[in-house]
Amino acid sequence: MSTDQTRLAILTAAERLYADRSFGDVTLRDIVAEAQVNLAAVNYHFGSKDELIAELYVSRSVALNRERLAELKVAEEAGSGHAAIRDVTRALVGPPLRGCLDPDRQRSAAARFMIRASAESVPVIRKIKTREIDHLRRFAAAMQRSLPDVAEVEIYWALHFALAMTHETINGGERLQHVSGGLCDLTDVSAIIERIVDAVSAALIPRATKAAARRA
Amino acid sequence: MSTDQTRLAILTAAERLYADRSFGDVTLRDIVAEAQVNLAAVNYHFGSKDELIAELYVSRSVALNRERLAELKVAEEAGSGHAAIRDVTRALVGPPLRGCLDPDRQRSAAARFMIRASAESVPVIRKIKTREIDHLRRFAAAMQRSLPDVAEVEIYWALHFALAMTHETINGGERLQHVSGGLCDLTDVSAIIERIVDAVSAALIPRATKAAARRA
DNA sequence: GATAGTTTCATACGTCTGTTTGAAATACAA
DNA sequence: TTGTATTTCAAACAGACGTATGAAACTATC
Numbered sequence: 001m002s003t004d005q006t007r008l009a010i011l012t013a014a015e016r017l018y019a020d021r022s023f024g025d026v027t028l029r030d031i032v033a034e035a036q037v038n039l040a041a042v043n044y045h046f047g048s049k050d051e052l053i054a055e056l057y058v059s060r061s062v063a064l065n066r067e068r069l070a071e072l073k074v075a076e077e078a079g080s081g082h083a084a085i086r087d088v089t090r091a092l093v094g095p096p097l098r099g100c101l102d103p104d105r106q107r108s109a110a111a112r113f114m115i116r117a118s119a120e121s122v123p124v125i126r127k128i129k130t131r132e133i134d135h136l137r138r139f140a141a142a143m144q145r146s147l148p149d150v151a152e153v154e155i156y157w158a159l160h161f162a163l164a165m166t167h168e169t170i171n172g173g174e175r176l177q178h179v180s181g182g183l184c185d186l187t188d189v190s191a192i193i194e195r196i197v198d199a200v201s202a203a204l205i206p207r208a209t210k211a212a213a214r215r216a
Numbered sequence: 217m218s219t220d221q222t223r224l225a226i227l228t229a230a231e232r233l234y235a236d237r238s239f240g241d242v243t244l245r246d247i248v249a250e251a252q253v254n255l256a257a258v259n260y261h262f263g264s265k266d267e268l269i270a271e272l273y274v275s276r277s278v279a280l281n282r283e284r285l286a287e288l289k290v291a292e293e294a295g296s297g298h299a300a301i302r303d304v305t306r307a308l309v310g311p312p313l314r315g316c317l318d319p320d321r322q323r324s325a326a327a328r329f330m331i332r333a334s335a336e337s338v339p340v341i342r343k344i345k346t347r348e349i350d351h352l353r354r355f356a357a358a359m360q361r362s363l364p365d366v367a368e369v370e371i372y373w374a375l376h377f378a379l380a381m382t383h384e385t386i387n388g389g390e391r392l393q394h395v396s397g398g399l400c401d402l403t404d405v406s407a408i409i410e411r412i413v414d415a416v417s418a419a420l421i422p423r424a425t426k427a428a429a430r431r432a
Numbered sequence: 433g434a435t436a437g438t439t440t441c442a443t444a445c446g447t448c449t450g451t452t453t454g455a456a457a458t459a460c461a462a
Numbered sequence: 463t464t465g466t467a468t469t470t471c472a473a474a475c476a477g478a479c480g481t482a483t484g485a486a487a488c489t490a491t492c
Binding site for chain 1: 345
């Protein structure tokens, strides 16, 4: 092909398959069948399976981070410098949740791939996760700015719990629906987001007022 | 051997390895090397790799459920019939957290294996997860008894979030420690448990008082 | 339109996987 | 001890895996 259509076909095919199945389970032969390219194309264009996964992870990682930071920026500009804690949390958990729960399987593939990359700890991804650390620190800082009275350690735990609820809702949503007998609605994404935002606020705000009272 | 020492050696070896690495990654040859038995012993005693995993999962699953229900029973008897929401939550998240974060690798293996089985969705385990559904429903019922004013759907979400925080703390604890620059202490297990219990209570109790006020 | 460079393709390589085999070793009952 | 049943063992099986090869098919430049 003239341009690197093949590269792109492989990347999107891999993304689509990794969204549903584990890294170890998806073979190169699965990927090239999905992409409708030759088996050798993967090693020609990427060098190895690991390098393919790494490149896929990096590209989707920067996309997710960009999306989150864009939302954060909007909230911070609306609040003339510092965003409310609810808006910061929304910017953190909104993109992956909206992405994963999108009914369009292809559009949701990127988000679900990222969740898998976050959950499964395959060596090749472990090595390039420094990016994620820095990114999460920026959100911790934003949360701290919105609640200056809260101790730093509480901020990190809240961030951790926010991601926890996000990931488990995506990965274990089926179980929740099962356990609740279909009572819990997983189709209304914004309601889920507000629910998580509520939980994070409820956990943090008492600690803020308590700290403020101590200070006064 | 006279008794089924070999069966047991295989089970504990598999548990130990699956606690640290994924199901796909751990081979039968790894397991028999760890157990110091012959390769063919696995298929002789269990039939196949999948059946080994299934038997291991079932046995550890009933052990975990028993532990949780014992804690719940103690709390309910102390409260003469119904336990406080904090105690119910503690009975749910305490056993896996204490198990996984135990410094003794061998003792923590069972708990970490269960977490992996819960996170990785391998077909053979998916089929026998009905057990887990029933078990979680009993905890939902206990939570409902402790907070009768809260809507049923809120109970299920709270249960879901409690498990979310538990799992992510176990699986993503390393990241939390990294992001927080070592600020978050993962060695003090009971402090972590209280933190999760706090978060669940904070999420539920406002909804209880609100519902009670509406009712009045 | 010939040439050089890039990309595709069928095919094969070596290795590792779960599983099977049949004989050897062990245990246990008569 | 003899005979039967259970358990172990080394070895091999067929299949799937990631990767490598070299010829064929393209694309672009002159």
